[in-house]
Structures are given as structure tokens and as C-alpha cells.
Amino acid sequence: MRWLESTSLPLSALEETKHARTALEALALCLDGKAAATSTYRRKRAVFHHALEYAVELEELSANPLHKVKFRKAKVSGEVDRRSVVNPQQARELLTAVTYVGRSRGPMLTAMFACMYFGGLRPAEAAGLRQKDCHLPAKDWGLLTLEKTRPQSNKRFTDSGQAHDERGLKHRDVKQTRTVPIPSELVTILRDHIAAFGVGEDDRLFRTRTGGVISGSAYAKVWQEARTYAFTPDQAASPLAGRPYDLRHAAVSLWLNAGVHAPEAAERAGHGIDVMLRVYAKCIDGQQEVANRRILDALAA
Numbered sequence: 001m002r003w004l005e006s007t008s009l010p011l012s013a014l015e016e017t018k019h020a021r022t023a024l025e026a027l028a029l030c031l032d033g034k035a036a037a038t039s040t041y042r043r044k045r046a047v048f049h050h051a052l053e054y055a056v057e058l059e060e061l062s063a064n065p066l067h068k069v070k071f072r073k074a075k076v077s078g079e080v081d082r083r084s085v086v087n088p089q090q091a092r093e094l095l096t097a098v099t100y101v102g103r104s105r106g107p108m109l110t111a112m113f114a115c116m117y118f119g120g121l122r123p124a125e126a127a128g129l130r131q132k133d134c135h136l137p138a139k140d141w142g143l144l145t146l147e148k149t150r151p152q153s154n155k156r157f158t159d160s161g162q163a164h165d166e167r168g169l170k171h172r173d174v175k176q177t178r179t180v181p182i183p184s185e186l187v188t189i190l191r192d193h194i195a196a197f198g199v200g201e202d203d204r205l206f207r208t209r210t211g212g213v214i215s216g217s218a219y220a221k222v223w224q225e226a227r228t229y230a231f232t233p234d235q236a237a238s239p240l241a242g243r244p245y246d247l248r249h250a251a252v253s254l255w256l257n258a259g260v261h262a263p264e265a266a267e268r269a270g271h272g273i274d275v276m277l278r279v280y281a282k283c284i285d286g287q288q289e290v291a292n293r294r295i296l297d298a299l300a301a
Helices: 002-007 011-015 016-029 038-057 088-098 105-118 122-127 186-199 214-229 243-257 264-269 271-277 285-301
Strands: 140-146 176-184
Touching: 016 038, 088 176, 088 214, 088 243, 105 122, 105 186, 105 214, 105 243, 140 186, 140 285, 176 186, 176 264, 243 264, 264 271
Parallel strands: none
Antiparallel strands: 140 176
């Protein structure tokens, strides 16, 4: 700390625009000197901006110096790369391939990946899924009532000191839930999973052999190995289903292309309608032909 104090500029130096610009230029680089991703820069800039706003509140600065600097990186569209979206046949082949990974690792994770594809769940939502959240009838559609998630974070930043805190749903109040109808195919997969592996002491369906939460690196490793079994070398080298999260993208894309109304698809996915349409805009096929047909029908009426 003494070294930092002796070698750093005083906070007031940021009143000079050149120093504020230098700070932003540093945020736009990685430690190796290469340009950081736009999303990384925007996240770091937001933190820096909030820190300076606090300095203004404490009257250490007269105004936020970033407001005077015209330094912008390209905006992130957030759109899903349609090359990463698998079709139903490819999704089923991937789920089958997962069962061939390891003696028990793959089989224990197959249903978790199936929840991401057939139910559109986020990985943290699937990790927090409990048996009591599942209505799994012998026939017809089932229902998942999502309440808890298990997002992964650094232990230093969680309340419990563990890598996976139990939290509520993303962008919702802690006590809010979300219901997701699931097709009979997923109902069967979940029923078979419970019959084969049971549930944990905390009623969770997906866990490690010792009952812990499966880490993101662990299921990502299983996923990457499964891709080599299910895909050709060219497909495996492509962005196609490059991450487990791409199963959720494939699910929402499938719903929209099947003609599910945007509000219903957004409710099932836990998205805002505007965000969902922006993110999945390039994954919706055939809408131009549908629109043209409806316009012609209206003109002929």
C-alpha cells in the first residue's frame, strides 16, 4: 500500500482529461497488451464510473471526469450466433454422446443438459433444480417450478464462502418463481434420472458423487468430450453447440421458429420480451415468408 501511494497519481489528477483517457485506454487492454473484448471493457468501465461517482459524492472530485472523455468501443449487440444453434436431431445426438463420457460423469449429467435444451433452463437454474420443483406425470406434459439457482462465483464474493451460493432467479425477486412446461420427452428423462441416481440430501437432482454442486468447468469438460463423439471433426471445430449454454439458445430459437408467441417464449425463458427478440433476432427463420403471406391475405380481403 505504501508503494502504491508513492507511485500513484493523486485522485485529483483525474480532473485532467488526459489522465481519465489514459485510464480508459488501460481498461480496454488485457494484461498481455492485447485488446480486451468489448463486453469486458464495458463491464470494467461501469465499475470505474461508479467508483468515480462515489468520489464525487464524497466531494473528492467536482464532477465525474469520464463525462468529458469521448472514448467509446463498439456496442455489444448480444445477439446469439446462429452457427452455435443445434437442431433437434443434433441436440439428441449430443445428449446420447454425453452418456458415453466416463463411467458415471456423463450419465449423471445427461438430464441436466436435457433441461437446458427441452426446458430452456440456464445452467445455474438446472444446477439448483430440486425434486419438489418437478411435476412429472406418467403421460403428457410436465411442469418445472423454478425457485432457486446455484450460480458459480469466486468464494471471496459469496455470502456463504462457497463457490455456489443458493440464490433466487435471475432478474427476479428472491421469492418469485417461474413455471416452465416441459415436453414428455424431458419428463421421461428426469424420471429415469431420479430412478437411477436418486436425489441429494437437499433434494437437488444434479450433484457430484459427494453431494456437492457440479462446477462449471466439470460439466464443460464433459460437454466438450461429448461434442467429439457426436460431431464430425469440422463440426467439432465450429461454434456449433460450443458451450452447454448454447442448448438454451437452441431451445428458445426452436420455440420462436415454431410460432410460439414472443411473450410466452419470454416467460418460459425468464427473459424480457425486448431482450429476447434482440438476442434471438438472427435465429428466427421463415418470418419474412409468413409476413408476406399475411400481408397478401390482408390486401385480398
